[in-house]
Amino acid sequence: MNGxxxxxxxxxxxxxxxxxxxxxxxxxxxxxGLMFMADTENSVNNNYRDSxxxxxxxxxxxxxxxxxxxxxxxxxxxAFGLDGVMPSSASKAGMFYLINPTNGEGIDPTTGxxxxxxxxxxxxxDDQLCWEKYAGLALLTGTGPCGSNNQPSQLLTTNAxxxxxxxxxxxxxxxxxxxxxxxxxxxKQNFMGPLGQLVSATAIDGTIATNVQQVxxxxxxxxxxxxxxxxxxxxxxxxxxxxxxxxxxxxxxFGQNPGSRRMVQMEVAFKPPLIPPAPIxxxxxxxxxxxxxLNAYDFCSCTCTTSGSGNNTVTTCNQPVNPSCKQxxxxxxxxxxxxxxxGAGQTTTMxxxxxxxxxxxxxxxxxxxLNIDTLINQYKNQAGTQSPPYxxxxxxxxxxxxxxxxxxxCGTQTNQTYGTFPSxxxxxxxxxxxxxxxxxGGVTEYIPGSVKLTSAATGGGVxxxxxxxxxxxxxxxxxxxxxxxxxxxxxxxxxxxxxFGALLAGQDVTATDQAQQDNDKFGGSINFHYDVCALxxxxxxxxxxxxxxxxxxx
Numbered sequence: 124m125n126g127x128x129x130x131x132x133x134x135x136x137x138x139x140x141x142x143x144x145x146x147x148x149x150x151x152x153x154x155x156g157l158m159f160m161a162d163t164e165n166s167v168n169n170n171y172r173d174s175x176x177x178x179x180x181x182x183x184x185x186x187x188x189x190x191x192x193x194x195x196x197x198x199x200x201x202a203f204g205l206d207g208v209m210p211s212s213a214s215k216a217g218m219f220y221l222i223n224p225t226n227g228e229g230i231d232p233t234t235g236x237x238x239x240x241x242x243x244x245x246x247x248x249d250d251q252l253c254w255e256k257y258a259g260l261a262l263l264t265g266t267g268p269c270g271s272n273n274q275p276s277q278l279l280t281t282n283a284x285x286x287x288x289x290x291x292x293x294x295x296x297x298x299x300x301x302x303x304x305x306x307x308x309x310x311k312q313n314f315m316g317p318l319g320q321l322v323s324a325t326a327i328d329g330t331i332a333t334n335v336q337q338v339x340x341x342x343x344x345x346x347x348x349x350x351x352x353x354x355x356x357x358x359x360x361x362x363x364x365x366x367x368x369x370x371x372x373x374x375x376x377f378g379q380n381p382g383s384r385r386m387v388q389m390e391v392a393f394k395p396p397l398i399p400p401a402p403i404x405x406x407x408x409x410x411x412x413x414x415x416x417l418n419a420y421d422f423c424s425c426t427c428t429t430s431g432s433g434n435n436t437v438t439t440c441n442q443p444v445n446p447s448c449k450q451x452x453x454x455x456x457x458x459x460x461x462x463x464x465x466g467a468g469q470t471t472t473m474x475x476x477x478x479x480x481x482x483x484x485x486x487x488x489x490x491x492x493l494n495i496d497t498l499i500n501q502y503k504n505q506a507g508t509q510s511p512p513y514x515x516x517x518x519x520x521x522x523x524x525x526x527x528x529x530x531x532x533c534g535t536q537t538n539q540t541y542g543t544f545p546s547x548x549x550x551x552x553x554x555x556x557x558x559x560x561x562x563x564g565g566v567t568e569y570i571p572g573s574v575k576l577t578s579a580a581t582g583g584g585v586x587x588x589x590x591x592x593x594x595x596x597x598x599x600x601x602x603x604x605x606x607x608x609x610x611x612x613x614x615x616x617x618x619x620x621x622x623f624g625a626l627l628a629g630q631d632v633t634a635t636d637q638a639q640q641d642n643d644k645f646g647g648s649i650n651f652h653y654d655v656c657a658l659x660x661x662x663x664x665x666x667x668x669x670x671x672x673x674x675x676x677x
Contacts, residue, residue, distance in 0.1 A: 170383070177302055177372040177383035178674065184303030184370035185389045185672075187292050188221055192308075192366075192391070193666035195291065196561045205310050206364045207353035209335065210285075211259035218309035220249075221290035225300040232287070232305050232371070242384075246373050247304045251386055251675055255367070256314060258335050303372040311338040311365040311390060313347050327357060338365045340392035340670065342501075365392045365670065386675040391667040394501070396659045397603060399493065399625040401456040402651040406489055407609065407630035409457050411478055412464035416650040419472040419482070421449035422623055423558050423656030427471070440471065452653050455483035458630070495629030499607055502587045505665055506569035517572040521590070523607060530590030530608060531572025541582035542566035544599045548623060556620070562660045565602055573608065585661050592628075601654075602661035603627065612649050620650045624657035 191198045201219055210217035222230045232249040242248060252260070287305070294300040313336045327339075327346050336347050339354035339362035346362060348354060354362040368389045374382040402417055403409065420427055420440040425448035427440040440448065450473045455461055461479045472482040479485075517531040543564030548556045565584025573590030576598065583601035591608040598612075598621045606628040612621075 169377075173374050173377070174383040174385065177374045177385035178387070180302035180372035180374070181370045181385045181387040181674075183301055184223065184290075184292075184306045184372060185368050185387050187290065188306040188308065188368050188370070189389065189391050189669065190666045191221075191291060193393075194563060196563050197288075199563060200561060201286075202308055202366060203355075203364070205308070205366070206355055207337065207351075208310070209259055209312060209337065210255075210257040210309055212261035213259065215285060217257070217259065218307060219285055220287040221306045221308070222287050223290050223292050223295050223300055223303055223305065225296075226298055227296055230287070230304050232307070233285075246382075246384065247371065249305070249307065249369075249371070251369060251371075251388075252307070255309070255312070257309075257312065301372075302374050303370050305371055307369040308366055309369075311345075311367045312336065313338055327359070327362075339363060340365050340395065340668075342395045345670070361395045361398065363393045363395050363667075365390055366667070369675070387672065388675050389672045390670040392670055393667045394505070394662055396661060397493075397498065397627070398655060398658050399456070399603075399627045401453045401483070401625065402622070402653045403454070403626050403628075404456040404493065405610070405626075405628040405630070406458040406495070407628060408459040409455055409461045410464065411461065411468055413467060413649070415468040416620075416652075417454040417468070417470045417478060418652045419450075419452040419454045419470075420653065421452070421656075422652045422654040424449045449655055453482060453484050454478050455485075456487060457483070457485055458487055458489045460485050493627065495605070495607055495627070498605060498627070499587055499589055502567055502585050502605060503569045503589070505567045505585075505662070505668075506587070515570045515572070515574065517570075519572070521572065523589075528608065533570055533572040533574040533590070535575040535577060536580070537578045539576055539580040539582075541568040541580075541586060542584045544581045544583050544601055548601060548620070549599070558654075558656055559601075559660075562601070562656075565661055565665075567662065567665055583657075583661075584665075597621065600624065601657045603658055620652050622649075622651045623654040624661065625653060626651065 188198075192202050193199065198221070205217060205219075208214075208217045220232050222232075224230050230247050231245065232247060234245070234248060242250065289295055290306065292301065327348050330349060336350050337354065338345050339348055339357075340346070341360060341362050345365055348357060348362070354364040368391055370387050370389075371384070372386075373384050376382045402419060418427065418440075425440045440450065452472070453474060454470045454472050455478060461483055463479050468478065470476045470478045470482045474481045476482060515533045515536070517533040519531045520529070521531050522529045545559035545562060545564065546552045547559045550556060562583070566582070567585045567587065568582070569587045569589070571589050573592070574588060575593040575595065577594075577596045579597035579599065580594070581599040585602055586600065586604045588604075588606045588608075590606075591610070592604075592606045593611045593613075595613050600622050602624045604622065604624070604626045606626070608629065610626065610628045
């Protein structure tokens with residue numbers, strides 16, 4: 124090796140170290156970048172997860188409130204007590220909060236009287252209420268969340284004036300309470316929300332609707348009612364109030380994460396009660412036999428006394444004494460004819476005592492509001508078990524439009540209990556039966572085929588039979604019985620009333636041409652007493668319908 128080559132090698136000494144250091148620096152930069160990206164992605168994921176927790180907690184709060192409105196007597200009474208009452212700071216009425224604290228923390232959805240209140244000072248403050256534009260709420264003094272969103276009417280309560288009971292919810296007031304903090308329940312009004320949406324420009328009575336009138340539900344659409352009236356007090360039809368259920372959820376702080384805040388709102392309403400025009404309403408012909416009892420006076424508002432026994436039994440009701448007694452129902456309402464075999468039955472109406480004469484309405488046009496197929500589908504969707512096999516085990520296939528029609532076979536069911544029959548109406552418990560108060564024991568029971576009930580079936584609410592119904596050995600029911608096909612009632616239960624409410628039955632497509640045995644048969648000591656309160660209460664054991672839901676974004 125000559126001297127020139129040796130000099131060149133000496134001049135290149137240390138280059139490998141420099142390359143290695145540069146490569147190490149590059150790898151370190153890449154690693155730090157990947158770490159930063161991973162940390163950012165983790166933060167994004169954590170924030171998203173926390174936000175989703177808050178969203179579903181808010182949904183859970185609204186759903187829990189909806190459930191309790193149907194099953195909790197106190198909350199149900201509070202909700203119905205809002206009918207006709209819009210939120211007002213002066214009366215401290217018109218809405219209420221249900222709170223859900225964690226470990227006994229204090230939750231105040233109002234400003235608490237703090238000037239220039241903000242979410243920084245109270246993260247549980249109801250900063251959405253002002254967007255509902257309730258005219259009766261006091262104006263907020265100073266600035267506030269709505270002011271920061273350019274909301275001209277700053278309608279926020281300035282003190283804890285509305286009742287805020289603790290909500291019966293899983294883990295409430297404990298360490299494992301769900302993250303929703305409060306649920307507000309209030310009537311929906313005609314003009315509300317950031318967009319100022321109108322439900323209708325015309326009220327139910329044809330007058331021009333104002334912005335602050337209450338919104339009600341008729342079973343298919345929302346309707347505005349005149350100011351100063353209630354949904355349930357409309358003269359032309361029975362309506363139900365539409366409630367806005369608003370739920371706030373706030374997750375706990377974690378490190379630098381301040382916690383997520385999400386709000387969900389639902390519109391809910393009970394289905395208006397179905398009030399058939401008689402204790403027995405049917406499209407098929409009706410055959411009466413045996414010592415039946417049909418009383419068309421409303422058990423809820425009329426007082427009836429019975430004297431004598433057997434064929435000498437006389438029932439007198441007190442319409443002259445009690446003007447509020449609802450007495451205009453007939454014993455039977457049918458699209459066809461009524462026949463009676465024997466004369467042992469007893470019929471009590473304001474129109475007389477002959478069930479085949481003036482006491483009943485025969486050959487009537489069937490009202491569209493009593494469409495059996497539509498009603499069965501509606502109540503089927505409200506049933507406690509909303510998918511097959513429901514509560515009954517049935518076999519076969521159904522063809523209700525066939526000639527003759529066929530239904531699934533749900534067999535014989537013995538000693539069945541669906542919901543709760545009020546003890547105040549049970550003569551074994553109360554010798555003088557009385558109308559129950561705050562009844563919430565009803566259910567919607569759907570039987571997807573023909574069934575035979577034996578040995579004193581009992582319950583309350585709505586019993587839906589998607590086929591033929593045969594009852595043998597007695598029945599105690601409080602509410603509505605809805606049957607698609609034929610009804611046969613043979614074998615009563617002594618002197619007790621079998622049905623407080625009403626029975627509504629359809630007909631087979633060939634019923635008018637069928638032989639006598641295909642009529643609806645009622646005999647064997649049946650005892651039916653028309654009861655409007657039972658019909659009104661028949662759906663209250665279920666939660667109200669969910670009409671609309673959305674997350675509040677602003």
